[in-house]
Amino acid sequence: MRNLIVNTLKREVVPAMGCTEPVAVALACAKAKELLDFSCIERADIYVSPNIYKNGLGVGIPNTNEVGLYIAASLGLIGGKSEKGLQVLEGIEKEDVILAKELLKNEKISLGIKDTEEKIYIEVNLFTDEGDSKSIIQGKHNKFVYLKRNDEVLLEERYVNIRSNNINLLYTLKINDIIKEIEKISYEEIAFMMDGINMNEQVAMEGLKDKKGMGVGYSLCQNVKNGMLSDDLMNSAMVLTAAASDARMSGINMCVMSSNGSGNNGLTAILPIVAYKNKFNVEKEKLAKALAISHIINSYIKYYIGRLSALCGCGVAAATGASVAISWLMGANEEQINGTIKNMLANVSGMICDGAKVGCALKLSTSAAIAVQSAFLALSNNIVPDKNGIVAETAEDTIRNLGILSKEGMGITDGVILKIMKNMQTI
Incomplete structure (x- = not known):
């Protein structure tokens, strides 16, 4: 039981910058961006679960004077680095904010609510001048379950709900x-x-x-x-x-x-x-x-x-x-x-x-x-x-x-x- 406790703490107690719902959206956008080598974003279609939408609607985003999921998504596409995980927006510069706002002004980003019972679900479909990509986060704010570059599937994990995961032993x-x-x-x-x-x-x-x-x-x-x-x-x-x-x-x-x-x-x-x-x-x-x-x-x-x-x-x-x-x-x-x-x-x-x-x-x-x-x-x-x-x-x-x-x-x-x-x- 000792290892289970320590490992659970290491997995569940981690640094995060900004509210974790818009940050998770930024993370999914950053990953989709990194799958491609492109010059111009044509559009990004993003879908989130109702709970992600609710929790990200009115919260302030670090390094900006803005609130909500749209600016978080745009920042993820412009300057986010997925290797930082839930600190994806750390190090965002003023120039990144300007470019992110420009992306929104040009109506390049759409955001809708996914018809899903999943509490945590974020899907990013990115279209650029050099192809398209897709990333999906599900179950946990930093858990990627699907990645695709053009027609090539790079990651496809069967999502296992945490309640059927062996970690449930601790909670019984x-x-x-x-x-x-x-x-x-x-x-x-x-x-x-x-x-x-x-x-x-x-x-x-x-x-x-x-x-x-x-x-x-x-x-x-x-x-x-x-x-x-x-x-x-x-x-x-x-x-x-x-x-x-x-x-x-x-x-x-x-x-x-x-x-x-x-x-x-x-x-x-x-x-x-x-x-x-x-x-x-x-x-x-x-x-x-x-x-x-x-x-x-x-x-x-x-x-x-x-x-x-x-x-x-x-x-x-x-x-x-x-x-x-x-x-x-x-x-x-x-x-x-x-x-x-x-x-x-x-x-x-x-x-x-x-x-x-x-x-x-x-x-x-x-x-x-x-x-x-x-x-x-x-x-x-x-x-x-x-x-x-x-x-x-x-x-x-x-x-x-x-x-x-x-x-x-x-x-x-x-x-x-x-x-x-x-x-x-x-x-």
């Missing part, structure tokens, strides 16, 4: 058993977890320098300084997490450490723990293990609700991971660990995802606060009782109930959210 285990195994892992094996603290805290600090995005973190911080809010753990977690989201959603030119394919999940999984670290003396090994617990719980829950869904992954998954990690740092026993999860999911299970945007800072601040609250309540043995709404006897069954809610109950909701967002775009 009891959470306390996973935590016990993480406790046994040496610091050297998970020292890379500490990179996320440095990276995400730096982004939060940028969000606190001045008002970025909605300025949620900045405003909360000012209220702490003037005495309107107390300088406690809950407010510190809110300030850091919101500030980082403010910066990221406004398109700051900095990488964040993502978690399970989401940068905002990474902020939420890490920064409440940073707030705890800043308040209390925590040795590096214990801090690294707390981060590992947070990321694994995030992935565990998202295995059941989906990597993208109508539920806010930051609230129901990443914040739950952070809450469990904080409980563990405070010495919670097994029953209290389970109680932390129950408290979280009894509280935030109704938080919807209506796309990535500057307003996400509000949801992240709320999620961070509830993460601390749920941990404190569980440590005091104040735990939501069994059969209380979707809360089951065990934490694992409660998570499965949340998965049923997400998959069976929220499918229509997801479509309605997207319809509302599209209608507002045409007003």
Whole structure:
């Protein structure tokens, strides 16, 4: 189990620049471009899943003053480098932005919603003066399953849903058993977890320098300084997490450490723990293990609700991971660990995802606060009782109930959210 945990962390906890949905579109475009040697782009026809469209519609793109999927796609075609993965837009120059905007002005890029049940699907069909190419990302934001140059198929992988992948063994285990195994892992094996603290805290600090995005973190911080809010753990977690989201959603030119394919999940999984670290003396090994617990719980829950869904992954998954990690740092026993999860999911299970945007800072601040609250309540043995709404006897069954809610109950909701967002775009 130890290798499975470490390998999962290495695969799911990676740096990303910009919101992962438009970045994934840029990545697919960059790869399609690199398959050809051409002088002129005639057109690029791009199709994305409803969830990719929803999450990329209103979010800021790094190195530009623009938002959305069109500019991300155009930048991928002009200056993106696929070898950088989810950091594909790192190093974009001003000249690239000018050329990307020109490409859009000339209406060379079309973007449509693919009729698919896949949560993550991006298809790029590129036509140039020297031939055409095609790239498809599916299942994960950086997973290419199909590549074609003219009539030559370069890559064709049968897409295997992560739920039928052998990684599902981890997500069938009891959470306390996973935590016990993480406790046994040496610091050297998970020292890379500490990179996320440095990276995400730096982004939060940028969000606190001045008002970025909605300025949620900045405003909360000012209220702490003037005495309107107390300088406690809950407010510190809110300030850091919101500030980082403010910066990221406004398109700051900095990488964040993502978690399970989401940068905002990474902020939420890490920064409440940073707030705890800043308040209390925590040795590096214990801090690294707390981060590992947070990321694994995030992935565990998202295995059941989906990597993208109508539920806010930051609230129901990443914040739950952070809450469990904080409980563990405070010495919670097994029953209290389970109680932390129950408290979280009894509280935030109704938080919807209506796309990535500057307003996400509000949801992240709320999620961070509830993460601390749920941990404190569980440590005091104040735990939501069994059969209380979707809360089951065990934490694992409660998570499965949340998965049923997400998959069976929220499918229509997801479509309605997207319809509302599209209608507002045409007003």
